[in-house]
Amino acid sequence: MPPNDDDQAARLERARQIGLFRYMLIREAADPSLTGRQRGALVRKLAGEEHTDPDGRRVRISRWTLDRWILEWRQGGFDALIPSPRQAQPRTPPEVFELASALKKENPERTAAQVRRILKAQLGWAPDERTLQRMFNRTGLASLQTPRQTAVFGRFEAGCPNELWTGDALHGPRIDGRKTYLFAFIDDHSRAVVGHRWGFAEDTVRLAAALRPALAARGVPQYIYVDNGSAFVDSWLLRACAKLGIKLVHSAPGRPEGRGKIERFFRTVNGEFTVEIASAEGEVGREIRDLAEMNRLFTAWVETVYHRREHSETKVAPLERWMAGAPFPVPAPGDLAEAFRWSEHRNVSRTGTVSLQGNRYQVDPQLVGRKVELVFDPFDLTYLGVRIDGKDAGTALPFQINRHSHPKARPEVPAEQPKPTTGIDYLGLIDREHAADLSSKVNYVALAGGQPAEPVEAVDLTED
Template identity: 80%
Template sequence: MTKKDDAQAARLERARSIGLFRYMLIREAADLTLSGRQRGALVRKLAGMPHTDPDGRTIRITRWTIDRWISEWRRGGFDALVPSPRQSQPRTPPEVFELAQALKKENPSRSAAQIRRILSAQHGWAPDERTIQRMFVREGLTSLQTPKEPAIFGRFEADRPNEIWTGDALHGPRIGGRKTYLFAFVDDHSRAVVGHRWGFAEDTVRLAAALRPALAARGVPEYVYVDNGSAFVDSWLLRACAKLGIKLVHSQPGRPQGRGKIERFFRTVTGEFTVEIASGDGEPGRQVQDLAEMNRLFTAWVENVYHRRGHSETGLAPLARWMEGAPFPVPAPADLAEAFRWSEHRTVSKTGLVSLHGNRYQVDPALVGRRVELVFDPFDLTFLRVRADGQDAGTALPFQISRHSHPKARPEVPAEEPKPTTGIDYLGLIDALHTAELADKVNYSALGWATAPPTVDLTGEAPTSPPFSRGPA
């Protein structure tokens, strides 16, 4: 891939991250069940607070911009929120920002407006005042302010079931010498465990194994609240939530408030479930043979013990409190399957082929030279859907397949491929060759024989020997 292709891919990924940021910002205000008055109040609230954009900058969004994003989302869905890749690049040259920083450090009393005047006088052009101010905040160049009082956090609880699901991962005991991890999601209102899965890796595949059955059986929550672990910030999870209309919220680093319920649940798991699992031979507890048994035992404990006893804070059994809001609509199987597919972007070659992790596929010749999105099941790379500019563009026909699953889609127990055998004993061949060379190098003259050593008759008769080659007496 050329540098031009790399730059184009980077622009496209940035455009998608901007689209996800816009979607997560407007999702609550775009709810069709809200009245005009309620929506207006939410939009004014969003416009009055700062937000962190995909570049980590603190920005503010006007209410007119938020209204426009809501209209675009209703008209064209998530793809309508993704800007053109050309428009997603920063417009201010980095050297202008560097000069603005130098001017601020030179005299911290200079305001953003004053620095804008200086830049305009120096270069004949300058970014707007708000852009310079955001840069100062991002780089920590704002004037010293009076320290804020420490925040006081009260108790919080969702108003109804399936409003907020909180997800996290727990490091568990070893099975067969391998460390296990538990992905779990807890309903904030009822404390019911809506989804869980034990696995041998803390990755997106095991996270999907916990979340997908939960959505199919328990319904779709309004919010999913997770931390900033690698599995929870993967683009796959962002895509799945966007497709299902879930607002994904990440806790701020160093501010884990709101995660206490699932941490309390994990303490219960550690004190009541994993404590009964033997971590090795000779250890007290249940000797678990494999993950299937581990997940079966955990499901039995959750459904028959945890879900049925009164919770110490709510006073009600978690499952009974969750059922107070039932029934909950569940997504259609086709929609759920589409949400949990992965996607990657590739450029179609001049021959109408695209490459994906060593495989090559034939696509519509009309797509030659265009950047397309490949949508696929990570465990089956033989079937790919093609999307161009957000529209379906058919399927990608396998042309050359060398890998059947995505590199990140690692199974729990890798299949052991039979090792090919040829019957050739390489070391035996080397040993025979070495023995033959030693035999050829024996100096029979030094041993006193003229030609060869005496022969030995194993029948017991007298041996015959060649005449000795004697020297002078």
């Protein structure tokens, strides 16, 4: 039975995730400015460490594999690191996975190997240990462990501004009955707030609204450290960081160490800013009318209060400490716009068309049968750039447009429901226009010094 479109899209997405994992791993070692000795030291260091793959497993990558990935990246760019998605269908019946999940939930201390032994004893057959472990990681069952003693970590601080930014989201008060969320990024060295944005959703669009202006105004950091929230693991963020040369680091599930500074900042926000907002009728505080006012007031608080006050730990004002490393190079507007576009891969049909979110587009007939990358602004699906092997291949011309924006690109303010009447007084408009027209006419008789003509008495033409 051939795979459906959803299965094919899932395999393509997994292949891109693997490609991004490989790129983020070799990015520093592949730097052309390194000498052979420096590159060899970095590769040996990477080969000696464990890394978290897209399935959440801790894996080791051999030096030979890392060298091969670096060579492939040099020869073919990012696309060369994306593996070909497998076409095979899953061979493990769903009921076996359900039984394995039940065994794991029954006793979280059971390892994948132990669950396999039980399945084999019960059914006479069982999938291999790695298949079960991948399933446990994918469904979150791997985190069901008996609490153990927490490891002790020393204090860490980046050595200079823009070396490390930490990002997170804060659940805020309700505005006009809707819950708000704050996306913020702080510089680890100075504790300066480099980017922020209040919004009505905790999604990728609102995250981009906080990060993109930060990169344009504050420069590009070496690292961005975030958690595993859905907005922070979206493929668009991985693509943006890869395009700008930023190494994106996610904290291990259940291990929030390293995000203490931004959590401390959020406590300050709650204690000094959101506490002054009236989140319900009758509460003491300022009533916020809309998000524009919320963001304007928050920017004023950050720039005039938080940034200029001595930090309790560094003993220096955050803005002063961040400016000590200035100036910082900022990306060109074209490079920044390219980094924040979204992309998806599609196969060109025999008719020279591709489909995206229910829309159909016409591409160059020479691309028939090939897999292309469609690059687009999520808010405008009427224009798509076409790339193949990382090179420009023209544009996709709209053929049939059913959706003008990506489903994830939801606006801050939902569209209002149509009203039964417009409230327009058409006759009143005509009357006012006529009165204005009369008042603007010139009285030539008065200008000539003559007497105004007597008004003409109306005559009833219906009389005999």
